[in-house]
Amino acid sequence: MQSLPDYYACLNVPRSASSDEIRQAFRKMARRFHPDANTDPHAAEEFKLISAAHETLTDPPRRAEYDTRLLAFDIPFSIEAVYSRNSLRAMSDPQVVYCLLNIKTIARAKRITPPLNLCLVIDRSTSMQGARLDHTKSAARQIIEGLNENDFFSIVTFSDRAEVILPSQSCENKPLILSKVNAIQASGGTEILEGLMAGLLELQENINPKSINHLTLLTDGRTYGDEENCLLLGTLAESDGIVISGLGIGDEWNDVFLDQLTATTGGESLYIHSIEKVEDLMVKQVRGIGGTMAQRLRLQVTCDTDVKLRSAFRIYPEAHPIAVDDQPLRIGSIPPIGISSILLEFVVKTGNDSRQNIARVSIMGDILNMGRIEEKVSADLTQPISNSAKAEPPPLAILQTMDKLTLYRLQEKAWAAAEGGKVREAAQHLEVLASRLLTSGERDLAQTTVEAASRLGNTHQIPSDAKKRIKYGTRAIISKL
Amino acid sequence: MIICPNCKHEEYDGTLFCSECGVRLWQDKQGDDTANIGHEASSQTDRIGIANLEHEYPAPPSGQIFIRIHGVGTSMVLTGKAEYILGRKDPRTSSIPDVDFGPFGGQQMGISRQHARLKYGTDGVSIIDLSSTNGTLVNGKIIAPNESRHIRNGDDIRLGKLAFSVYFAEKK
Numbered sequence: 001m002q003s004l005p006d007y008y009a010c011l012n013v014p015r016s017a018s019s020d021e022i023r024q025a026f027r028k029m030a031r032r033f034h035p036d037a038n039t040d041p042h043a044a045e046e047f048k049l050i051s052a053a054h055e056t057l058t059d060p061p062r063r064a065e066y067d068t069r070l071l072a073f074d075i076p077f078s079i080e081a082v083y084s085r086n087s088l089r090a091m092s093d094p095q096v097v098y099c100l101l102n103i104k105t106i107a108r109a110k111r112i113t114p115p116l117n118l119c120l121v122i123d124r125s126t127s128m129q130g131a132r133l134d135h136t137k138s139a140a141r142q143i144i145e146g147l148n149e150n151d152f153f154s155i156v157t158f159s160d161r162a163e164v165i166l167p168s169q170s171c172e173n174k175p176l177i178l179s180k181v182n183a184i185q186a187s188g189g190t191e192i193l194e195g196l197m198a199g200l201l202e203l204q205e206n207i208n209p210k211s212i213n214h215l216t217l218l219t220d221g222r223t224y225g226d227e228e229n230c231l232l233l234g235t236l237a238e239s240d241g242i243v244i245s246g247l248g249i250g251d252e253w254n255d256v257f258l259d260q261l262t263a264t265t266g267g268e269s270l271y272i273h274s275i276e277k278v279e280d281l282m283v284k285q286v287r288g289i290g291g292t293m294a295q296r297l298r299l300q301v302t303c304d305t306d307v308k309l310r311s312a313f314r315i316y317p318e319a320h321p322i323a324v325d326d327q328p329l330r331i332g333s334i335p336p337i338g339i340s341s342i343l344l345e346f347v348v349k350t351g352n353d354s355r356q357n358i359a360r361v362s363i364m365g366d367i368l369n370m371g372r373i374e375e376k377v378s379a380d381l382t383q384p385i386s387n388s389a390k391a392e393p394p395p396l397a398i399l400q401t402m403d404k405l406t407l408y409r410l411q412e413k414a415w416a417a418a419e420g421g422k423v424r425e426a427a428q429h430l431e432v433l434a435s436r437l438l439t440s441g442e443r444d445l446a447q448t449t450v451e452a453a454s455r456l457g458n459t460h461q462i463p464s465d466a467k468k469r470i471k472y473g474t475r476a477i478i479s480k481l
Numbered sequence: 482m483i484i485c486p487n488c489k490h491e492e493y494d495g496t497l498f499c500s501e502c503g504v505r506l507w508q509d510k511q512g513d514d515t516a517n518i519g520h521e522a523s524s525q526t527d528r529i530g531i532a533n534l535e536h537e538y539p540a541p542p543s544g545q546i547f548i549r550i551h552g553v554g555t556s557m558v559l560t561g562k563a564e565y566i567l568g569r570k571d572p573r574t575s576s577i578p579d580v581d582f583g584p585f586g587g588q589q590m591g592i593s594r595q596h597a598r599l600k601y602g603t604d605g606v607s608i609i610d611l612s613s614t615n616g617t618l619v620n621g622k623i624i625a626p627n628e629s630r631h632i633r634n635g636d637d638i639r640l641g642k643l644a645f646s647v648y649f650a651e652k653k
Contacts, residue, residue, distance in 0.1 A: 085495060093482060096495035347493060394497060394507060403505075406498040413501070431558070432503060438541070438648075439549040439556040 004073045007053035007066065009378060015067075019058050026054040032304060032357060042302045042327060046360060076367040077105045077294060077334070079379040084398045087386035088356050094347045098398055099381055100315070101342045103363060105293040105334055106370075114368040116151040116290055117211045119168070121199040122184065123219040124157040129186035132220060132249055135278035140181045142283045146290075147171045152211070154202035155180060158195030159188025168205040190221030193230050196244075200233060203242055209366070209373050213242045214267075214289050218282065219258075220249040227257050234264035241296060241366075243267045243333070245285060249278065251465040255472075259320065266296055266330040268318040271472035273465075288317070291336030297365035298328035299342065304357040306349040315341040315401055319408070319478035328364065343401055350385050357382050401478070407436060408474040411449075415471075418462050427453045433470075445473045486584035504584070546601060547648040550585055551637075559599070566611075567640060568596045582643055591615035591641025599647075600629070606649055607631045608638060615641035 008015050011025040031037055033047040056062050084098035120140060124133065140155070147153055154168035155177075166180045199215045207213055215237070223230065237244055246258040246269040258269040272281050301309050301324075312322040317335045322342070334340045350356050358381040366373040393399075414429035430453035437446035452466035483492045483506055490501035497507050541547045546559040557580065559565050568578035569587035571594045580599075582592045593613040600607045610617035612626040618639040624630045634651045637644060 094493050096493045402497045406503045410503045435558045
C-alpha cells in the first residue's frame with residue numbers, strides 16, 4: 001500500500017471541516033511554515049505539503065476521492081508527547097521545554113514476522129584468541145539455532161583481511177553453517193573496514209526492503225586509519241536500508257568510533273564488559289532485531305520561528321545521544337514491545353499569541369509488522385502561554401527520565417574535562433556521579449566510579465576500562481523501564 | 482535565567498537539572514519566612530519519585546556522610562567537617578548553613594534557617610534540633626529541642642516536612 005499523508009492533520013482541522021475552515025487553517029499554517037517566515041531548512045518541505053493539502057481539500061471532487069482513500073488507510077503508528085511543563089511563561093528570555101515523544105506501533109491481531117537478512121562480522125585478530133573467540137563462537141552457534149529456514153544468513157571474519165566464511169544463504173542446512181563457525185581461528189590485526197565491506201556485500205546478495213537487513217559487528221580492537229572510510233560505508237549502508245550494530249569486547253576497542261558508525265545507520269553499540277556475557281548480549285541483540293516492529297525510523301523536527309532544538313536523546317530502547325545537526329534524526333527501530341521513546345530539548349522564545357507552536361515532528365520509517373515501508377506520521381508540538389508565575393510540578397515520567405539522563409551527562413562532562421587536562425574537575429564530576437549512583441541503588445557502578453575518580457586523580461590518565469563501564473552502565477540505567 | 486544553587490551556573494528558565502553539576506533545579510516558588518506547616522502536615526511526608534526506601538545502601542567511606550533527600554533522588558556528600566548545620570539560606574542576613582535545603586523547597590517544607598546540627602564524632606553520628614519551628618524527627622519520632630540523638634546508618638530524618646536518609650560508616 002502506498003503511503004498517504006494525512007492532510008487534515010497537516011492543517012490541524014477536523015475531518016468534518018468546511019472549505020472555509022480549511023482555507024483559514026491553511027492561512028494560519030502558511031504563516032508558520034512559509035519559507036519567508038520560517039528559517040528552518042525544512043520549512044519549505046512542510047509548506048509544500050500544506051499547500052497540497054489545501055489544494056486537495058478545497059476542491060470538492062478531489063476531496064471526496066481523497067476521503068475515500070483515507071478511510072481505507074490505517075495510521076501505522078502514533079506519536080504521543082509528554083511535556084516538562086503545562087505552559088510556557090510569557091517572557092522575553094529564552095526558556096527550556098523538554099518533550100518526551102513516545103512512538104507506538106498500532107497493535108493488530110495479524111502480525112507479519114519479516115524475514116531476517118543477517119550478517120555476523122567477527123573480529124578474529126590475535127587478541128581474540130582463547131576465551132573471547134570461544135565465547136563468540138558459542139554465541140554464533142546459539143544465534144544460528146534460533147534462525148528460521150527462510151532467513152538469510154552470512155558470516156564474515158576479519159583480521160588484516162576479510163574472509164567470507166559463509167556466503168549469504170538461507171538457513172536450511174544448519175549443520176553446514178555450524179561447521180563453518182567451528183573452523184574460525186584467531187590470528188592477525190584488526191582491519192574493520194575490510195570486514196565491514198565484505199559483510200555489506202554479503203547482505204547485498206539478498207537485500208529486500210521488506211526484510212530486516214542487519215550487520216552485527218563484533219570487535220575487541222581498534223582499527224587504525226580507516227575510520228573515515230568505515231563511516232562512509234555506514235552512510236552507504238544506511239541508504240540501502242542496512243542497519244549496523246556493534247558489540248565491543250574488553251577495553252581496547254574505540255567506543256566513540258563504534259557509536260558514530262552505528263548511529264549513521266540507526267543501530268546501536270553495546271559494551272561486553274566480561275567475556276562470560278558474550279553469549280548473553282550477542283544472542284539478545286540478534287533476537288531483538290528479529291522481533292523489530294518498525295525500523296529505519298527517521299525524525300524530522302521542523303522548528304517554529306524563535307524555537308531551537310538543543311538536544312535529542314533516545315531513551316528507549318538502548319539509550320544513546322542523537323546528534324541534532326544532521327536532520328532527519330536517525331532514531332533507530334521500535335522493538336517487539338511496540339514503543340520507542342525520544343527526549344527532545346527545545347529552547348523557546350515566546351511570542352504574542354496565547355499558544356506557542358514549538359515544532360512539527362514527522363516520523364518516517366518502515367513498519368515491518370504491517371509490511372509497509374516508507375510511512376510518515378506527523379504531529380504538532382505546542383504549549384499554551386501563561387502569565388502566572390506558578391509552575392506545576394513536571395510529570396514524573398519527565399523527572400525520572402531527566403534524573404537518569406543527568407547521570408549519563410555527568411560522566412560525559414567528566415571525560416570531557418579529563419581530556420581537556422582538567423583532572424581535578426573531572427574527578428569531582430565522577431565523585432558527584434558516584435554518590436548519585438549509590439543513592440539510585442547502583443552499587444557496583446558507584447564503586448567503579450569511585451575507583452575511576454581516584455585512579456584518574458593519581459595517574460592523570462583516563463582509565464579506559466572504567467570509562468566504558470560507566471558510559472554504557474549509565475546508558476543502561478536510562479533505558480530501564 | 483535560573484542560577485544553580487550549587488555551582489552558580491546559569492540556565493534557562495524551565496531547565497530541570499543543572500547542566501554543569503547535575504543538581505535538580507525545579508522547585509516551588511517560595512517566600513521568605515519559615516512556613517508553619519502544623520502538626521497534621523508534619524506527620525505525613527510527601528514522597529514522589531523512585532526512592533526505594535527498603536533498599537539497603539552501602540556505607541560511604543569513613544568520615545563521609547551521604548544525605549539522600551526523599552523525592553527525585555537528589556543526594557549530597559558531606560565531608561571535611563565534624564559538624565554540619567542543616568537549614569536554609571536566609572537572603573536577608575546572608576547566613577548560610579552547611580547544608581542549604583532552600584533549593585529543595587525548604588521554606589515551604591517548614592525548614593528553619595538553622596534547623597538542626599549533624600555531628601560526626603568519635604562515638605558516631607548524632608543530630609541535635611536547634612529549637613526549630615517545625616521540629617526534627619528521627620525514624621518518625623520527634624526529638625526534643627536541643628537534645629542530641631544518636632543516629633544509625635540508613636536512618637530516616639525529617640526536618641519539618643522534608644525527609645531524607647543519612648548514610649555513613651558505623652564504627653564497629
